[in-house]
Amino acid sequence: xxxRELEQKFRILFSPLQEQxxxxxxxxxxxxxxxxxxxxIFLDIDHFKQLNTAFTETIVDQAIxxxxxxxxxxxxxxxxxxxxHGGEEFLVMLPNSDVSETVAFGEKLRASIEEWKFSIxxxxxxxxxxxxxxxxWPAHGKTLGEIILEANKAEHKAKDAGRNRVCVATDT
Numbered sequence: 001x002x003x004r005e006l007e008q009k010f011r012i013l014f015s016p017l018q019e020q021x022x023x024x025x026x027x028x029x030x031x032x033x034x035x036x037x038x039x040x041i042f043l044d045i046d047h048f049k050q051l052n053t054a055f056t057e058t059i060v061d062q063a064i065x066x067x068x069x070x071x072x073x074x075x076x077x078x079x080x081x082x083x084x085h086g087g088e089e090f091l092v093m094l095p096n097s098d099v100s101e102t103v104a105f106g107e108k109l110r111a112s113i114e115e116w117k118f119s120i121x122x123x124x125x126x127x128x129x130x131x132x133x134x135x136x137w138p139a140h141g142k143t144l145g146e147i148i149l150e151a152n153k154a155e156h157k158a159k160d161a162g163r164n165r166v167c168v169a170t171d172t
Contacts, residue, residue: 010066010069046130046164063119067118069090071116091151097136135147
């Protein structure tokens with residue numbers, strides 16, 4: 001059994017180092033199959049700075065981020081793997097998933113997060129939205145870094161288009 005590395009701060013989602021290991025494993029397995037792709041979903045919390053200002057970074061770290069990570073992990077658990085990619089950025093990789101499947105899963109994640117109410121002691125429940133970018137290996141790049149860059153660009157398109165939506169990387 002291979003141990004998978006969790007990120008250090010919350011130990012809920014996998015680490016960025018693990019995302020590279022998983023990608024390498026899946027692309028190696030895919031080399032024997034012509035019609036194999038890996039969907040990458042890049043999520044970023046909308047209006048995160050306002051959230052930190054309203055509640056403080058400590059409260060957000062203690063009350064919101066762990067619950068959000070559990071939600072992302074639980075939605076992704078039987079379909080792929082979820083990773084903490086930055087402070088409020090997350091990555092989900094879906095092995096053997098084409099663009100349409102990855103977009104549909106990204107929409108499922110986005111809607112699940114929008115519907116969830118996060119509890120902060122002494123406050124009304126808080127709702128969050130996320131902007132989501134989708135890219136797929138090998139259509140949008142050859143390396144994980146290229147795919148993440150394209151998914152991140154698509155996430156920025158989602159933010160520019162009004163947030164709380166899913167956008168797809170431009171075909172190369």
